[in-house]
Amino acid sequence: MKKYLRNLFNALACFLIVIILNFALPRLLPGDPVAYLTGFAEEEMTGAQVEHYRSALHLDESLPRQFARYLRSLLDGTLGYSYKKEAPVSSLIRGRIGYTLQITLPAVVLSAMIGLFWGLHCGYRKDSPGDRFSNALLIVLNTVPSFLIALVLIIALCFRRRIFPYTGVSSAGMAPGVPGFLADRLLHLALPVFTLTLAAAPSRYLLMRNTAARIADEKYVLYAKQRGLSPKRIQFSYMLKNIAQPFITMLGMSVSLCIGGSLVIENIFSIGGMGKLLTDAVYTLDYPLMQGILFVTTLIMVISIIATDLLCIAIDPKVRLGESHA
Amino acid sequence: MRKRSLSALILGLILLAAFLLAALFPTLFTSHELKQAFPAWLPPSHIHPLGTNALGYDIFTELVYGTRDTLFIGVMSSIMTLVLGALFGTLAAERGAIGSAANAVINVFVLLPRLITLIVLSSFLGSSQWNLIALIAVFSWVGTARAVRAQVIHLSAHPFIENCVIQGYHRGHIVLRHLLPNLSDILLSRFLLGVNSCIMMESTLSFLGFGDLYHPTWGTMINFAYKRGAFLRQAYNYLVTPGICIMLLSLSFYFISMYVSARRESIGE
Numbered sequence: 001m002k003k004y005l006r007n008l009f010n011a012l013a014c015f016l017i018v019i020i021l022n023f024a025l026p027r028l029l030p031g032d033p034v035a036y037l038t039g040f041a042e043e044e045m046t047g048a049q050v051e052h053y054r055s056a057l058h059l060d061e062s063l064p065r066q067f068a069r070y071l072r073s074l075l076d077g078t079l080g081y082s083y084k085k086e087a088p089v090s091s092l093i094r095g096r097i098g099y100t101l102q103i104t105l106p107a108v109v110l111s112a113m114i115g116l117f118w119g120l121h122c123g124y125r126k127d128s129p130g131d132r133f134s135n136a137l138l139i140v141l142n143t144v145p146s147f148l149i150a151l152v153l154i155i156a157l158c159f160r161r162r163i164f165p166y167t168g169v170s171s172a173g174m175a176p177g178v179p180g181f182l183a184d185r186l187l188h189l190a191l192p193v194f195t196l197t198l199a200a201a202p203s204r205y206l207l208m209r210n211t212a213a214r215i216a217d218e219k220y221v222l223y224a225k226q227r228g229l230s231p232k233r234i235q236f237s238y239m240l241k242n243i244a245q246p247f248i249t250m251l252g253m254s255v256s257l258c259i260g261g262s263l264v265i266e267n268i269f270s271i272g273g274m275g276k277l278l279t280d281a282v283y284t285l286d287y288p289l290m291q292g293i294l295f296v297t298t299l300i301m302v303i304s305i306i307a308t309d310l311l312c313i314a315i316d317p318k319v320r321l322g323e324s325h326a
Numbered sequence: 327m328r329k330r331s332l333s334a335l336i337l338g339l340i341l342l343a344a345f346l347l348a349a350l351f352p353t354l355f356t357s358h359e360l361k362q363a364f365p366a367w368l369p370p371s372h373i374h375p376l377g378t379n380a381l382g383y384d385i386f387t388e389l390v391y392g393t394r395d396t397l398f399i400g401v402m403s404s405i406m407t408l409v410l411g412a413l414f415g416t417l418a419a420e421r422g423a424i425g426s427a428a429n430a431v432i433n434v435f436v437l438l439p440r441l442i443t444l445i446v447l448s449s450f451l452g453s454s455q456w457n458l459i460a461l462i463a464v465f466s467w468v469g470t471a472r473a474v475r476a477q478v479i480h481l482s483a484h485p486f487i488e489n490c491v492i493q494g495y496h497r498g499h500i501v502l503r504h505l506l507p508n509l510s511d512i513l514l515s516r517f518l519l520g521v522n523s524c525i526m527m528e529s530t531l532s533f534l535g536f537g538d539l540y541h542p543t544w545g546t547m548i549n550f551a552y553k554r555g556a557f558l559r560q561a562y563n564y565l566v567t568p569g570i571c572i573m574l575l576s577l578s579f580y581f582i583s584m585y586v587s588a589r590r591e592s593i594g595e
Contacts, residue, residue: 010433017434018443025450036450143576145526147533147548148569155562260441264530268552278442279534282449290446297439305437 004309011305018298022291023070033059038083039286053083079292084284089292092277097296099169099273102189103265104258107196111258112251114197115204120235120243122205123212135209138202146199146261150268153191164191167270192269196261200254207250211243218242245312252308256301331588338581345575349394356387367559376563380554385564388547389571396543396575399459399528404520406463408513411470416501418471419478432475435468441530448536455538462527470516477512478505511590518583522576529572544568 026036034053035042045053054060058069073080079089122131158166165171169188174181215221216239224234263275270276274293281289313319348355361383368378376385417428444461451457481487482505490500531537532545535553539546551564 006433010430011437013430014434014437018438025447029450139580140573140577143522143526143573143580145529145533145569145572147530148566148573151548151552151565151569154557155566159557159560256437256439260439263441263445264534267534278445282445282536285449287450290449294439294442294446297442301437301439 004313007309008306011302015298015302018294019071019074022295023067025291026287027063027066033057036287037080039284039288040083074295079295080288082281082286082289082292084281084286085289089289092289093274093292093296096272096274096277099271100259100262100266100275102169103192103196103271103273104255104262106189106193107200107262108251108254108258110193110197111200111204112247112254114201115208115250116247119205119208120212120239123209123214124216124231124235124239126209126213126216131209135206138205141198142202142206144199146195146264147268149198150192150195150265153195154268157191164188166191169271192262192265192271195265196258199261200258203257204250204254208243208247211246212239215239215242244315248308248311248315252305255304256297259297259300331585334581335585338578338585341574341578342582345393345397345571345578348390349397352387352390352394355390356384358384358387360387360391362387367561370563376567377561379551379556379561379564385561385567388542389544389567392542392544392547392568393571395455395541396525396528396545396572399455399462399541399543400521400525400575403459403462403466403524403528404517406459407467407470407520407524408517410463410467411516412474412506412509412513413471414467415471415474416478416505418475419482420497428471429475432468432471435465438465440465440527444527444531445534445536448531453531453536453538455541458528458531458538462524466520466523466527470513470520473512473516474509477509481505481508511586515583515586515590518579518586521579525572525576544572 026033029036032042032050034045034050034057037057037059038053042050058066061069070080077090079093081087082089082092085092118134122134125131154166157163165188169185170181171184171188174184221234221238224238229238259274262273263278265271266273266275267279274296278290278293280286281293363382364374364378364384366378366380366382368374370377374384374386376389379385379388414428414432418425418432420428444465448457448461451461487500487504490504528537528543529545529548532543533549533552535549537543537546537549542550545568547568548565551561551568556562556564
């Protein structure tokens with residue numbers, strides 16, 4: 001129980017640090033904070049404009065009051081205003097985040113499942129030829145950058161053989177409600193999701209395989225083998241229970257990993273998700289938008305860590321039955 | 327085990343030596359100049375093993391000259407990672423306020439979404455080569471710190487450290503003269519793996535176009551290739567070969583680290 005509380009505390013501390021970083025960066029760096037918070041260059045603005053923005057952004061107030069205003073903008077969900085795109089940051093992100101999640105969530109689930117089942121299988125038979133082979137294979141795959149996977153897949157499956165579309169999430173003229181929309185969307189999402197899964201699976205696999213390999217030496221596994229239980233039974237009803245917690249914790253961590261990976265993949269497949277929004281923001285020096293995206297990603301990460309911690313507590317028999325029984 | 331890890335070491339060293347040679351003496355590998363212009367988009371031939379790019383530069387030459395900056399960023403940021411990791415790791419193993427503060431810092435840095443924080447910070451601070459190296463190091467030291475912390479706690483229970491404590495040596499003296507030398511194995515293997523993750527991070531940033539354009543690395547090359555229409559020209563090797571080089575370089579470090587960890591295990595036995 002204490003462990004989970006500490007995890008929770010760490011996640012909140014991390015969240016707080018990102019908030020403070022977001023607030024402090026434009027105000028501490030050399031240069032006028034007005035330039036950072038609007039994204040316009042200092043020399044291109046007239047004095048009147050600078051004054052207008054300074055009062056619009058409340059930069060003439062004291063720092064604690066500015067921080068209070070910043071916190072309020074986070075709480076009411078506007079996350080500041082992007083002067084480059086002339087819209088509140090939250091509405092920009094809300095329009096895009098759906099696409100990012102459509103790629104990220106399937107990839108998180110798929111890569112975790114591959115990691116769990118394959119890792120369990122190989123960890124149980126550790127040092128067998130099959131285990132060695134899949135270890136070597138996934139170690140090599142682990143060193144391949146995700147953009148290389150994406151480029152090779154595009155070249156092989158989109159250009160050489162025209163099986164998959166290579167850009168966007170929908171064909172022209174497709175909208176929700178048009179027949180075939182779902183099939184079309186799935187066809188568009190197949191390659192990005194596959195790429196992200198391939199990029200995330202090796203590290204998940206190695207983690208689960210090593211956990212399972214350590215457990216395979218335990219005496220209860222030996223006893224189960226001696227009783228003549230089938231390997232499937234041992235793996236799924238004996239070992240799975242004992243690696244469930246590291247697996248769930250890993251699941252929470254892979255959400256933030258995959259959102260990072262989705263950044264690269266959205267750019268390659270020209271999908272207008274949050275990653276594309278971030279690269280656009282960086283190219284146009286739209287600082288409020290960048291900060292908003294950093295905030296939202298951290299929020300997603302904190303939520304996924306809290307959720308997986310709660311799940312861990314829920315399935316932990318020590319907590320469920322009370323510590324005294326353990 | 328012994329034989330297999332030795333062959334991994336030899337393979338890794340051969341690969342690494344090839345890349346080091348390319349980084350130090352690029353002229354050994356290619357007779358063209360870096361900015362020597364040929365007709366654009368030439369297909370691969372024996373003069374241009376990988377063809378030429380949109381500006382008419384020889385792709386293979388670019389690849390050879392990019393080795394130096396890729397390796398430099400990877401190695402430098404990994405060294406900084408090592409220093410930060412050793413510092414925070416030993417601090418976190420201390421008892422009292424310092425230890426729990428260092429632990430808290432480690433736990434927070436574990437959770438930060440690395441890539442996105444890096445991108446936002448690099449656009450605020452500017453993405454010169456040294457900025458990139460520092461930023462990558464600042465967001466990569468956590469794993470090293472955790473390993474160092476575990477090892478320091480493990481070593482502190484050994485009689486020779488207890489002996490030092492009983493003899494009344496100063497804590498700083500014990501850490502510097504007795505603990506740190508015993509961390510060399512861990513630090514070496516973390517350094518080798520750290521080079522990998524730093525190179526991966528740098529190439530991802532450069533691929534997205536956030537790298538240092540004055541020091542083009544392999545990631546920058548792929549970014550250019552992608553932006554300048556290598557897909558439409560079907561110059562696939564322009565897109566793929568820098569990525570394969572990143573993979574081979576990572577593998578070479580990985581092989582060497584495999585040998586190091588196998589050696590440590592066999593000494594432990």
